[in-house]
Amino acid sequence: MKNLIQYKSNKNVVxxxxxHVVWxxxxxxxxxxDGVDERLKVILQEVAEKLDSEIIEMEIMEDHVHxxxxxxxxxxxxxxIKKMKGTSSRLLREExxxxxxxxxxxWTNSYFVSTVGGATLDTVKLYIENQKNV
Incomplete structure (x- = not known):
């Protein structure tokens, strides 16, 4: 069974x-x-929560982030993304x-971003979950 779309709202928009973001x-x-990956996951989660965003899936590879x-x-x-990259760069380089x-x-200045519309959410989640097995 496919996931039903769950909508969020703010004062003006539902x-x-x-x-899908990669950098x-x-x-x-x-x-x-060597621990940078695990610390990065925590930092990104904290930034997302602080900015009322949700990380649905995350995978840290040795040379990129999904x-x-x-x-x-x-x-x-x-x-x-600017806040995630800036905060994580500062904290990781200190630690x-x-x-x-x-x-x-x-980090590089660039990143890849794609709306998840053409593929089902389950397809993209599975792709990210299986990054380490590729």
């Missing part, structure tokens, strides 16, 4: 805005290892000093 460390370095997120369209996916010597900044 919405269901789900995005990489600078130079696609394999630095999301997220399936639900974001208020009035806040915007670009603001969420894992070896990151500073490996790369000049943690």
């Amino acid at each position: 919405y269901s805005c789900k995005y 990489c460390p600078k130079y696609r370095r394999k630095v999301l290892i 997220l399936l997120v639900d974001v208020d369209p009035q806040f915007g996916i670009n603001k969420l 894992f000093p070896w990151l500073k010597s490996r790369i000049p900044s943690l």
